[in-house]
Structures are given as C-alpha cells and as structure tokens.
Amino acid sequence: MDLKPLYAADLAAFLISIASSASGHYAIAIPSAVTGLGISSYLVAKVPSRREIEQLNQTKIIELETKLNELQSIHTWQQQLLESSEAKKLEEIQVLRESYESRLSADQKALQDLSESKNKEIALLKESEAYKLSELQQQLETEKAELELAFAAKIAQLDADLAATNQWRDNVLKLESDLKKFSEQLKLEEKALRLEEKRIRLDVRDERGQTKELLKNAQLEIQAQNVIIQKLQSEIVSLKEQNEQLFNELYTAKKPDADELVTQIQTALAQQGIQSEFISKRVIEGVERIYLKPTNYWEPSKLEIVAKILPGMVDIPQPTIQAKNGRIEVKIDRRDELDRIKDAPDNWLEILYKDAAKDGKNLAILGARGKGKTELAKNYCGLVVRKEPDCEVIYIQPKVDDYATFTINGKLFEPDYIGFESVTASNGVTIPSAYEGIIYLRKLYSERNSINQQCFADNKPCPKFNRVFFLIDELQLLLSREREFIEPDVIKSEKLRNGQTFGGKIIRDAISLGRSLGITVLALGQLPNVSVYGWNKNDLYQYITIFMSANIPQAASDYAPTKEEKNRILGDLELWRKRASADSSKDYYCYVRPMDKAGYLALLPFPGAYLD
The missing domain is CATH 3.40.50 (Rossmann fold)
Structure with a gap:
C-alpha cells in the first residue's frame, strides 16, 4: 500500500492548523503519529467559528455592563448616605455650639457678679484696715511720746550722775595733789632730820644722852608720819576703786550691748584691781566671747583668780580668760560635749589635693x-x-x-x-x-x-x-x-x-x-x-x-x-x-x-x- 498520499494529507492538515492559529483562531490539529517509518491516523479537534466567538464576547460584555450598573447604583446610595450623615453631624454641632454659647454667657454673668461682690468685700476690707492702721499710728505716737519722756528723764538722771561722778573725781584728784605735796614736805623734813642727826653727832659728841633722846624722838615722829601716809594712800586707793566702779556702772548703763554677765565680769575684774571698759560680745556656734579693754595698770596673773571666782558669781561654765592684743578676752563655752567636736571643712580633701598638687x-x-x-x-x-x-x-x-x-x-x-x-x-x-x-x-x-x-x-x-x-x-x-x-x-x-x-x-x-x-x-x-x-x-x-x-x-x-x-x-x-x-x-x-x-x-x- 502506498503511504505517501496519506503522509501528504496529514502534513497538509497540520500546516492548516498552524495557519489557523496564527490568524487568531483556536484550532487544534494534532496528528496521531508522525514518525519516519509511517503515519498513523490523526484526530482534529473542532475549531469554534468566528461567529460563535463574537457571541461569547457579546455575552461577556453584557455581563460586565450589568455589574457596572450595579456598582454605580451602590456608589450613588453610599454618596446619599454620606451626605445625610454630614448634614446630621452639622446639625448636632450647631446644637452643641448654641448650648456652649448659652453656658458661656451664663458663666460670664456669674463671674461678673462674683467680681462685683469681691470688689465690694475688698473695699470694705480696705476701709477696715485703714481704720485699724489709723488706730495703730495713734497708739505708736502715744507710746513714742511716752518713751521720749522716759528717755529724757533717764538722760537727765545720767547727766546728774555723771556730774556727781566728775565732782567726786575732782575731789579725788585734789586729794591726790594734796597728798603729793604733803609727801614732798615729809621728804624735806626727813632730810632735815637726817642733817640734824648728823650735826648732833658731829658737834655734840659729849652730850650722848641728849643726842640719843633727840634721835629717838625723830624716829617716833617719822613712824607717825609714815602711818599717816599709809592711811592716806589706803583712802586714795579706796576712793579710786569707788570712782572706777561708779564710772563702769555708768558706762555699762550707757552701752546697749552690756548685760548682767558683762557687769559681773567687770565686777570680778575690779575686785582684783583691774578696771575695764566693755568693747564687744559675740556668740559663734555656742561659744560666747566677751572683749574688754583695761583702763589701768594690771597684773595678768590676776586673770586666773577671776576665772576661778566668776562661776560662783554667775551661773556659767568654767570660762577661759586671757590677755590678747591689749584686750581681755573671756570665752565661755556653753556647748554640749559632742558639740565641741572640731569638724574639718566638708571639702578638706580638695584643700589637701590643692596643697599636694602645688608642691x-x-x-x-x-x-x-x-x-x-x-x-x-x-x-x-x-x-x-x-x-x-x-x-x-x-x-x-x-x-x-x-x-x-x-x-x-x-x-x-x-x-x-x-x-x-x-x-x-x-x-x-x-x-x-x-x-x-x-x-x-x-x-x-x-x-x-x-x-x-x-x-x-x-x-x-x-x-x-x-x-x-x-x-x-x-x-x-x-x-x-x-x-x-x-x-x-x-x-x-x-x-x-x-x-x-x-x-x-x-x-x-x-x-x-x-x-x-x-x-x-x-x-x-x-x-x-x-x-x-x-x-x-x-x-x-x-x-x-x-x-x-x-x-x-x-x-x-x-x-x-x-x-x-x-x-x-x-x-x-x-x-x-x-x-x-x-x-x-x-x-x-x-x-x-x-x-x-x-x-x-x-x-x-x-x-x-x-x-x-
């Protein structure tokens, strides 16, 4: 059997299917078998016609238009719903705004009423305070006048005391002058007696008994004069102490910083023959320091006696009294035992470092x-x-x-x-x-x-x-x-x-x-x-x-x-x-x-x- 015609027909059908595919048709033509030895039968799928394809496309277009119409309808409904919601919200906002404006107006009126009430209260309070201030000013003026009168009387009394003190001092100075003259006269008389004694010894040697009697009388007279001198000197010292005590009391009364403790210290010093003037007093961290200026010659050793007797005169701890820079310093430590700890500065390590780093x-x-x-x-x-x-x-x-x-x-x-x-x-x-x-x-x-x-x-x-x-x-x-x-x-x-x-x-x-x-x-x-x-x-x-x-x-x-x-x-x-x-x-x-x-x-x- 000759197979060439079948092969040719088969090839022709295959080429036609390819051409149909290239022209836009969906054609399927598949040979059943293509070999070098022989060709079997083949099947060719049925290819849709152009009309059928157009009908299919038209159906698809109608479906798409239907869906588009449905989507437009849904969009229109949603747009209407949105516009309705916005209008409702604007209405609610307007209602809230009117309510807020109403409350604001009411609050402003209440605030204005409260302000007017407070202003009235402040005005009444000012009037009351002004009246009280006027009363206080009148009271202060009255007290000031009373104090001025009291101070004037005090100053007059102090002036009188000062005049009396000055008169006393003048008397003491006059007494000292008279004593000086009397002492000089006694010295001259002693010298005259010594010369007389010498003359008697030289010129009247034969009258030994008479000479001895004269010498005895002269010695007795000198002893009597010495007793008179000692008595006058004792009176002068007593008058000086009284004078200085009066002066210190007057000075203390005039010094605003002086107090009972200072007066007691000055009294204790005066008992040991040390007259003083108050300079200043200061208290630092429980340690009280009082500074006095001596006004006469004094023995520094007397300060030890004053330090011992002072706690018996006034209730204070044992003081430390020393002479320092021409002044007398009285230090009274009133701190508790633990308070006396000498803490170094908080920055002592920094100070130490600066010293170490420098050198x-x-x-x-x-x-x-x-x-x-x-x-x-x-x-x-x-x-x-x-x-x-x-x-x-x-x-x-x-x-x-x-x-x-x-x-x-x-x-x-x-x-x-x-x-x-x-x-x-x-x-x-x-x-x-x-x-x-x-x-x-x-x-x-x-x-x-x-x-x-x-x-x-x-x-x-x-x-x-x-x-x-x-x-x-x-x-x-x-x-x-x-x-x-x-x-x-x-x-x-x-x-x-x-x-x-x-x-x-x-x-x-x-x-x-x-x-x-x-x-x-x-x-x-x-x-x-x-x-x-x-x-x-x-x-x-x-x-x-x-x-x-x-x-x-x-x-x-x-x-x-x-x-x-x-x-x-x-x-x-x-x-x-x-x-x-x-x-x-x-x-x-x-x-x-x-x-x-x-x-x-x-x-x-x-x-x-x-x-x-």
Whole structure:
C-alpha cells in the first residue's frame, strides 16, 4: 500500500492548523503519529467559528455592563448616605455650639457678679484696715511720746550722775595733789632730820644722852608720819576703786550691748584691781566671747583668780580668760560635749589635693580593712583625673577581685599591674604583675633623672616632664611577699640596708626625687608601723599621711610633730568615738597629718563623691 498520499494529507492538515492559529483562531490539529517509518491516523479537534466567538464576547460584555450598573447604583446610595450623615453631624454641632454659647454667657454673668461682690468685700476690707492702721499710728505716737519722756528723764538722771561722778573725781584728784605735796614736805623734813642727826653727832659728841633722846624722838615722829601716809594712800586707793566702779556702772548703763554677765565680769575684774571698759560680745556656734579693754595698770596673773571666782558669781561654765592684743578676752563655752567636736571643712580633701598638687607632695593612707581607705583613695584619684586631665594614672594592685576597678567621669580605671605573677591571657596578651609595676616605677624615675643630669652637664634647662600618678594599693601585702616573686639578682641590684624592702626602697627613692621628675605616689597600707614597709620614722614625714580610725591613737603618739598636737588629737578622738557610737554614719573618720601644718581629725567624704 502506498503511504505517501496519506503522509501528504496529514502534513497538509497540520500546516492548516498552524495557519489557523496564527490568524487568531483556536484550532487544534494534532496528528496521531508522525514518525519516519509511517503515519498513523490523526484526530482534529473542532475549531469554534468566528461567529460563535463574537457571541461569547457579546455575552461577556453584557455581563460586565450589568455589574457596572450595579456598582454605580451602590456608589450613588453610599454618596446619599454620606451626605445625610454630614448634614446630621452639622446639625448636632450647631446644637452643641448654641448650648456652649448659652453656658458661656451664663458663666460670664456669674463671674461678673462674683467680681462685683469681691470688689465690694475688698473695699470694705480696705476701709477696715485703714481704720485699724489709723488706730495703730495713734497708739505708736502715744507710746513714742511716752518713751521720749522716759528717755529724757533717764538722760537727765545720767547727766546728774555723771556730774556727781566728775565732782567726786575732782575731789579725788585734789586729794591726790594734796597728798603729793604733803609727801614732798615729809621728804624735806626727813632730810632735815637726817642733817640734824648728823650735826648732833658731829658737834655734840659729849652730850650722848641728849643726842640719843633727840634721835629717838625723830624716829617716833617719822613712824607717825609714815602711818599717816599709809592711811592716806589706803583712802586714795579706796576712793579710786569707788570712782572706777561708779564710772563702769555708768558706762555699762550707757552701752546697749552690756548685760548682767558683762557687769559681773567687770565686777570680778575690779575686785582684783583691774578696771575695764566693755568693747564687744559675740556668740559663734555656742561659744560666747566677751572683749574688754583695761583702763589701768594690771597684773595678768590676776586673770586666773577671776576665772576661778566668776562661776560662783554667775551661773556659767568654767570660762577661759586671757590677755590678747591689749584686750581681755573671756570665752565661755556653753556647748554640749559632742558639740565641741572640731569638724574639718566638708571639702578638706580638695584643700589637701590643692596643697599636694602645688608642691608635688605624696600621700600615704594607712588603715585597717573596711574603714574606708580604698574609697578615700578613689575619691582622691577622682580629683587628680578631673583637675589634671593630662596626668597619667598608673594603678598597681596586688589583689585580683571585683573591687579593683572603679569609674571616674564615665571612664573605667583598671589595674595596669595586678596580682603577684604576670599572666598571659588566651588572646596572647600578657598582664604584668604588681611587682612589674614597682620595677617600672624604678625605671621611670631613673630615666628621667638621667635626662636631668645630662641637661645639667650640658648647661641646658631641665625639661618639664608630664605628671605620672602612681596609685599603689595593699602596700604591706605587696612588700611582705616580694622575695617570693622577684628574682634574687633584681633584689640585690638595689643594695638594700638591713630591714629595707625592695619595693619600699624604690617607692622611697621615687618620693625623694619625684617632685622634679613629675612623679607622685599615693600608697595604701594597713598598719601605721613604718617598719613593716622597710622605712624608718623620718621616711613617713615625706608623705601627707592619713591615718584611719583604728590607727589614730598609735599615729598620734608616734608621728604627731609636737606634744601639744598629740594631746589635742587624743583628746578630740574621745569625743569622735562617742559620736561614732551614737551615730554609725560618723564611724568613718581619719587623722590628717600634713607635712608642714597642724594635723586634724576629719570625716571621710561619701564613697564616689569625686568620681562623677
């Protein structure tokens, strides 16, 4: 059977289907099989005609127009509903506005009525106050007139007393003048008697009995005259005392600041022959000071007697009376025992820092654990960092704990040298030990000192080094174990004396040379006994030393520069202890011993007071 006609027909049908598809018709003509060996039968799908497609499209258009009409109808309904709602809201707003305007009008009227009522009340009150003021003015004028009359009478009485006093003084002066003349006359008569006695002895030697009688009579006459002179002198002293007492009473009456206590003091002084004038009186924090001016010659030793008898004359504590700048100062301390505690200024640490920074002075803080020495050191570092932002702080800390770090102005300060041995971290960074920090201190001051020596040899000015501040904590612990962690050859290189420690000698040398090298040290230890640091007593005087509470008695006994300061500190310490036992917040105190000033007790500043 010849298959070529079938193949040709099959191919023709396939091409027609492709052409129909290209012209926009959906024609599907798929041969059943097309192979190189033969052609099977095929099926040709029925292709819709153009008319059918147009009818389908027309149906779709009608459906779409119907839906569009429905949507327009819904939109129109919604628009009407919206317009209705807006009108209703506008109506409600109008009703609210009318209600508000009505209430506003009513409130304004009520406010106006209230204002008119208050104005009437104020007017009535003004009239009442004016009437009272008028009555007060009349009363004051009456009292003023009465006082003027009373003061005029008082002044007249004082003038009369003054005139009487002046008359008395004139009489005393006249009596003194007469006594002076009488004394001169007595001296002349004594001289004449002595001459007469001499003449009798020379010219009337033979009449010995008569001469002896004349001498006896002359001596009796001289004794009688001496008795008269002593009696007159006693009367003059009595008149002077009466005169001065009257004058002091008159002066006290005139002085507005004088009071009964001043009068009693002047009376006690007058009993010991000291006449005085009142100058001033002031009371500061419970201590009353009265100043008097002596008006005659007086013995300072009499003040001790006055101090003893004065509490018996007036109810006061034992006063202190002393001569000061040509005046007599009477100090009466009326404070309770605890009120006599001499607190240092609240900013005493700032004052101490300014003194230390000015002269490059070093500090040592010595105190037991838990008494605040670490917090005090942190506060001092806060002052250093805030006041000297260019200063380099080197922190040496043998202890490894959470308390080794602190923050100043938001910057974290961690130990630069920590622990007893150097440690290499997992990231390969080596953390040097506290002993490496001590060796670095030696290296720094040695290098800077060599630079200064070379400048001196070359006749050049020495450079100004940047300041380096070393904070060394737990110094006693650090020095007690140095031979366990420092090579013996390194220790031998310092050529230590008996009792010296390696670290103690380095710190001592750094302090001795540090002022010109820009190096200062703040060392923290526990015991006030300097031998544990390998120092002697004189080495500690190179520090501004602060002893914490438990160390104060030994420190005052061993390091107070004078006996007076030692007794003063120990006496004040008893009061501080009593206050601390009554108030636990006052338990943190210290004894500050500057290098060139008197020491004092002070409360520690609050932790972190100078860190922010």
